[in-house]
Amino acid sequence: MKRLVAACVLLSLISFGCITEYRTIANTANTLAAAVSGQTDTEILYESYSEWSRKKPTLSAMIAHPEIDQIENLFIRAIQASRNEDLNETRLQVAELTGMLRHLSELQFPHLYNIF
Numbered sequence: 001m002k003r004l005v006a007a008c009v010l011l012s013l014i015s016f017g018c019i020t021e022y023r024t025i026a027n028t029a030n031t032l033a034a035a036v037s038g039q040t041d042t043e044i045l046y047e048s049y050s051e052w053s054r055k056k057p058t059l060s061a062m063i064a065h066p067e068i069d070q071i072e073n074l075f076i077r078a079i080q081a082s083r084n085e086d087l088n089e090t091r092l093q094v095a096e097l098t099g100m101l102r103h104l105s106e107l108q109f110p111h112l113y114n115i116f
Helices: 002-036 042-062 065-083 087-108
Strands: none
Touching: 002 042, 002 087, 042 065, 065 087
16 A cells, blocks of 8 residues: 555656646746747847846756757857848847747647657
8 A cells, every 4th residue: 555655646746847847848938939039139139048048057957958059059140140230130040049949848748759
């Protein structure tokens, strides 16, 4: 009986941890995506990048590093294009960045193919 209770408690803790992890990633990614979406102003992009930099250590523990590195590069390219006042390139980089940020929450959503 003790083993069954221990297994149920352990399963509950793991489930709670997974839900908390997903909500953290989804909230952070969606907030940043909403802040960046359609923006071409260097200051707004830089503020979003600063927010990303503060949350990056936590997200790095939960997300695969290629996605983190890709988002980091997209932020840098978007800011650089904005500083160069290249409106088309800025919009392109921001659109790609927004899509990648929204993809993070979809990537971490629990599916059966993620488990098996």
